[in-house]
Amino acid sequence: MRTKRLGLGTIAILQALDGRRGFGFDIMDVTGLTSGTVYPALERLEELGHVRSRWEDEATARREARPARRYFELTPQGSRALADALARYPMLRAGARDESR
Amino acid sequence: MKAADRRDGATRPARGVLRVCAWLVPPDRRAEWRRQWDADLACQAAFLEAAGRDPRAVRRDLFTRSLGAARHALWFRIRQWRTLMIFQDLKHASRSLMQRPGFTAAIVLTLGLAIGANATIFSWMDALVLNPLPGVPRASELVAVRFATPARSNLSFSYPNYRDVRDSRPHGLTGLAVHEMMPVSLRVDGAPERAWAQLSSGNLFEVLQVPAALGRPLQPSDESAIGQSFVAVISDRLWRTRFAADPDILDRTVGLNGHGFTIVGVAPPAFRGAVNGLAMDLWVPVTMHGVLSGRSLLEARGSGWLSGIGRRTPGTADSEVTASLRVIAARLAADHKIGDDRTLRAVPLSEDGAAAVLLPVVSVVMAVVGLVLLIACANVSGLLLARGVSRRHEIAIRTALGASRFRLARQLFLESLLLAALGGAAGLTIAVWTSGGLDALLPPLPFPVLIGATLNARVLLFSAGIVVLTTIVFGLAPALHGSRPPAQQALRSARASTGGPGRTRMRGLLVVSQVALAMVLLIAAGLFVRTLDNAYDVDPGFTRRDAVLASFDLSSAGYSPERGRAFFDEVVARMEALPGVESASLSTMVPLTIGGGSDTSPIIEGYTRAPEEDVTVYYGMVGPGYFSTMGIPIVAGRPIDARDRDGRGPVVVINETMARRYWQGRDPVGGRLRAGADWLTVAGVAADGKYGSLSEPALSVMYFPIQQFYRANPVLHVATRGPAGPVIGAVRQAVAGLSPDLALFDVRTLDEHLQMSVAIPRMAALLLGIFGGVALLLAAVGLYGLIAFVVGQRTREIGVRMALGADRADILRQVLGQGARLAAAGLVAGAGLAALATPLMASLLVDVSPTDVTTFVATGALLLGVALAAAWLPAARAARVDPVDALRAD
Numbered sequence: 001m002r003t004k005r006l007g008l009g010t011i012a013i014l015q016a017l018d019g020r021r022g023f024g025f026d027i028m029d030v031t032g033l034t035s036g037t038v039y040p041a042l043e044r045l046e047e048l049g050h051v052r053s054r055w056e057d058e059a060t061a062r063r064e065a066r067p068a069r070r071y072f073e074l075t076p077q078g079s080r081a082l083a084d085a086l087a088r089y090p091m092l093r094a095g096a097r098d099e100s101r
Numbered sequence: 102m103k104a105a106d107r108r109d110g111a112t113r114p115a116r117g118v119l120r121v122c123a124w125l126v127p128p129d130r131r132a133e134w135r136r137q138w139d140a141d142l143a144c145q146a147a148f149l150e151a152a153g154r155d156p157r158a159v160r161r162d163l164f165t166r167s168l169g170a171a172r173h174a175l176w177f178r179i180r181q182w183r184t185l186m187i188f189q190d191l192k193h194a195s196r197s198l199m200q201r202p203g204f205t206a207a208i209v210l211t212l213g214l215a216i217g218a219n220a221t222i223f224s225w226m227d228a229l230v231l232n233p234l235p236g237v238p239r240a241s242e243l244v245a246v247r248f249a250t251p252a253r254s255n256l257s258f259s260y261p262n263y264r265d266v267r268d269s270r271p272h273g274l275t276g277l278a279v280h281e282m283m284p285v286s287l288r289v290d291g292a293p294e295r296a297w298a299q300l301s302s303g304n305l306f307e308v309l310q311v312p313a314a315l316g317r318p319l320q321p322s323d324e325s326a327i328g329q330s331f332v333a334v335i336s337d338r339l340w341r342t343r344f345a346a347d348p349d350i351l352d353r354t355v356g357l358n359g360h361g362f363t364i365v366g367v368a369p370p371a372f373r374g375a376v377n378g379l380a381m382d383l384w385v386p387v388t389m390h391g392v393l394s395g396r397s398l399l400e401a402r403g404s405g406w407l408s409g410i411g412r413r414t415p416g417t418a419d420s421e422v423t424a425s426l427r428v429i430a431a432r433l434a435a436d437h438k439i440g441d442d443r444t445l446r447a448v449p450l451s452e453d454g455a456a457a458v459l460l461p462v463v464s465v466v467m468a469v470v471g472l473v474l475l476i477a478c479a480n481v482s483g484l485l486l487a488r489g490v491s492r493r494h495e496i497a498i499r500t501a502l503g504a505s506r507f508r509l510a511r512q513l514f515l516e517s518l519l520l521a522a523l524g525g526a527a528g529l530t531i532a533v534w535t536s537g538g539l540d541a542l543l544p545p546l547p548f549p550v551l552i553g554a555t556l557n558a559r560v561l562l563f564s565a566g567i568v569v570l571t572t573i574v575f576g577l578a579p580a581l582h583g584s585r586p587p588a589q590q591a592l593r594s595a596r597a598s599t600g601g602p603g604r605t606r607m608r609g610l611l612v613v614s615q616v617a618l619a620m621v622l623l624i625a626a627g628l629f630v631r632t633l634d635n636a637y638d639v640d641p642g643f644t645r646r647d648a649v650l651a652s653f654d655l656s657s658a659g660y661s662p663e664r665g666r667a668f669f670d671e672v673v674a675r676m677e678a679l680p681g682v683e684s685a686s687l688s689t690m691v692p693l694t695i696g697g698g699s700d701t702s703p704i705i706e707g708y709t710r711a712p713e714e715d716v717t718v719y720y721g722m723v724g725p726g727y728f729s730t731m732g733i734p735i736v737a738g739r740p741i742d743a744r745d746r747d748g749r750g751p752v753v754v755i756n757e758t759m760a761r762r763y764w765q766g767r768d769p770v771g772g773r774l775r776a777g778a779d780w781l782t783v784a785g786v787a788a789d790g791k792y793g794s795l796s797e798p799a800l801s802v803m804y805f806p807i808q809q810f811y812r813a814n815p816v817l818h819v820a821t822r823g824p825a826g827p828v829i830g831a832v833r834q835a836v837a838g839l840s841p842d843l844a845l846f847d848v849r850t851l852d853e854h855l856q857m858s859v860a861i862p863r864m865a866a867l868l869l870g871i872f873g874g875v876a877l878l879l880a881a882v883g884l885y886g887l888i889a890f891v892v893g894q895r896t897r898e899i900g901v902r903m904a905l906g907a908d909r910a911d912i913l914r915q916v917l918g919q920g921a922r923l924a925a926a927g928l929v930a931g932a933g934l935a936a937l938a939t940p941l942m943a944s945l946l947v948d949v950s951p952t953d954v955t956t957f958v959a960t961g962a963l964l965l966g967v968a969l970a971a972a973w974l975p976a977a978r979a980a981r982v983d984p985v986d987a988l989r990a991d
Binding site: 023024025028034035036037038039040043044066067068069070 | 136137139140141143144145147166167168169170171172173175176177
């Protein structure tokens with residue numbers, strides 16, 4: 001397991017996924033990051049094992065008359081990494097609560 | 102269904118981005134990547150629409166979000182490269198190129214020259230054809246609108262015809278504007294100077310969709326009344342050079358031909374006007390023509406002088422526009438008797454004017470440099486193959502360590518790509534200097550020419566494309582060949598592994614043709630260099646060397662012929678009163694002016710012309726004292742002098758060639774000829790001279806007195822006692838004192854003017870010299886590559902020979918001999934081709950035969966020397982072969 005420190009943008013993405021699942025664009029909206037940052041970061045986080053992705057159930061999507069989306073959620077390892085990061089940067093903690101919807 | 106359609110429209114730009122980016126994603130991940138983005142975009146579109154957002158805002162939002170797809174795709178690609186160890190290969194490739202700097206430099210230089218030449222020519226083509234009007238958005242929608250008859254296809258508009266056509270609102274055109282350029286005398290503060298104005302219809306900027314950078318552009322209301330709108334828009338260049346980019350420029354008044362005009366706007370920096378290749382200084386309403394020129398053409402329906410330009414409604418074809426214009430032309434013909442066979446047509450700007458003339462030329466040059474690139478690729482490919490032979494050892498070790506053939510081929514190909522990229526960088530560095538060269542190459546012309554070719558995004562993209570293409574062309578064969586495992590190679594005979602003798606012969610032929618090409622170009626360059634040398638010894642027919650020449654145009658300063666005649670006398674008298682001035686005069690004809698001169702076919706008393714005989718005689722108007730001022734001897738009769746004024750019997754002075762040809766031994770003095778309406782008496786005969794170029798044959802020339810045949814735009818000739826340069830200032834001052842509003846232009850010394858007469862041979866010598874040098878370098882590299890390859894292949898054989906007693910000198914002689922034979926074949930072929938080609942340029946050569954032996958021999962010797970030097974390097978390596986090593990190696 002690599003122990004590279006996570007950047008602020010990556011931490012923001014982990015925070016956005018804390019306790020909920022999300023997909024590319026809504027993570028962008030929550031974090032204010034651009035798609036060029038969010039999408040590659042999600043791939044890297046999945047490679048690191050911090051998040052996992054799965055395709056939405058086709059039936060659910062069809063009921064809502066839209067294509068199935070690729071959802072991301074935190075793994076237990078990701079939750080730990082987020083907790084470590086928040087312990088390191090206490091300032092991020094305060095903002096995190098207000099931002100989640 | 103409707104909502105789905107709408108969503109489809111909203112996601113279209115974003116899906117375009119995805120389609121392009123998808124190429125970056127490795128194939129195994131592509132489908133999933135695409136699915137993820139498509140789903141996210143569709144959901145977002147639906148969400149925004151449900152929120153009631155404006156469709157345009159939705160489209161923009163989706164497009165902005167889709168841009169991240171590029172980085173997402175790149176992330177996958179880079180990770181793939183990392184696992185494939187591309188980066189290690191790249192490091193290895195650069196190290197291996199660094200190990201042999203000479204070899205690398207030769208390839209980079211070869212590719213750099215070829216890519217640089219292609220980028221340069223493409224940048225010219227771009228400026229001339231692809232981007233004909235800089236600063237004008239969507240220039241591809243613009244069309245030139247012309248009147249046409251069965252005989253002529255590009256007739257101009259008269260102003261009344263323009264107004265009628267414009268007001269008929271031709272179908273398919275969003276607007277129709279006209280323009281015409283005109284030299285004006287611009288006075289900011291202090292001395293007036295010449296500037297180029299574009300007389301424009303009020304809607305020109307509207308049709309071109311060019312806004313003002315400062316203030317406002319010209320507008321239709323500026324054209325509403327004839328002679329009332331004293332407003333001007335100035336160019337960015339004029340604003341910067343003449344007004345120091347003063348932000349408070351608006352509402353300032355400048356003098357144009359003696360009238361005050363208010364500056365209402367400054368054009369954007371990129372905008373140069375409505376004519377491809379010309380740079381205007383300012384724009385004034387067309388309705389000011391009468392005010393500026395003194396004689397208005399605005400009411401004359403029969404005088405065509407304005408060029409039309411229109412913008413097509415998007416989606417309309419030129420033929421539709423032309424069809425609608427035809428109807429309007431027919432109505433115009435019926436209403437105003439402009440001629441029944443007259444019609445109107447619309448042509449794309451690239452098929453109009455200078456672009457139409459230059460496009461074929463530039464296309465041919467483009468093909469030539471494309472060929473040069475191909476030759477460069479062949480040569481580099483040869484060099485790499487030669488090197489592959491000497492790298493067998495390294496390849497063998499890598500194979501032994503487990504490298505696959507694919508990996509080795511990729512490694513070699515990557516080295517090629519690196520070389521091509523370095524070559525591309527070198528080429529662009531060259532092109533930075535040369536792309537602007539088209540303007541520098543043009544001889545001095547009486548127009549504000551500015552091609553302004555630069556390296557823009559299109560040129561860079563083109564060059565990048567070339568780099569990739571060249572890599573594939575020159576890198577593939579060496580990569581496949583070089584990566585072949587040595588064991589396999591050893592099993593085959595040496596011959597089979599090199600592609601056989603046929604391949605070597607092909608390459609030999611290529612080298613021969615390169616040498617031949619270099620020979621032809623260098624011989625042509627040599628002939629022009631000799632022409633330049635000789636040019637200074639040719640007798641131009643006048644002895645004057647120190648003089649000031651200055652042009653002016655009295656009609657632009659509002660002079661009537663009567664006042665003009667008086668001005669001629671005064672200005673000459675003022676000049677002759679200046680210290681350091683010997684004498685002064687006027688002439689419309691300056692000797693050795695390229696493309697200058699008027700001609701006519703006079704009727705000569707006592708000479709019967711044969712039915713089809715061409716009686717072309719060139720002529721000019723000269724003032725009293727012209728011949729003595731220029732030092733042109735009068736061989737019979739008298740020169741034109743102060744007696745030859747308006748109201749006296751008209752006279753003419755002819756030159757010797759004319760006297761010989763048309764008087765054939767009779768005394769021409771006192772003879773008569775008719776030019777136009779008048780019968781003139783021959784007053785004298787002047788010595789022959791050179792009028793257009795130093796290489797021209799003897800021409801028939803007549804001189805008319807300018808006081809009898811008034812022209813408003815002569816050139817002032819001021820002969821000085823010493824060097825002319827220091828007198829220029831006094832000449833300017835004296836003219837300004839006489840007529841403050843008259844602009845002097847093209848003020849130069851006679852010496853500077855004479856430099857122009859050698860401009861064409863100099864340009865030709867320079868261009869051919871450059872191309873010849875490039876061809877020579879390519880041929881040398883090609884020869885080197887081939888000989889090096891052959892030596893590499895024959896190492897074993899050479900070893901055997903040396904073991905059997907051949908000494909080093911024998912080997913050296915043998916290898917050099919092979920190079921010399923190829924070079925000699927090229928020289929003979931090249932000399933033969935040159936002997937066929939050079940007579941075509943005989944008219945440009947001065948006192949040197951197109952098949953000048955000295956030039957041919959000297960060029961041949963130079964080429965042979967370079968060829969031997971190129972063959973020397975591999976030959977010396979062959980001579981150093983250690984027989985023991987060579988025999989043990991395989």
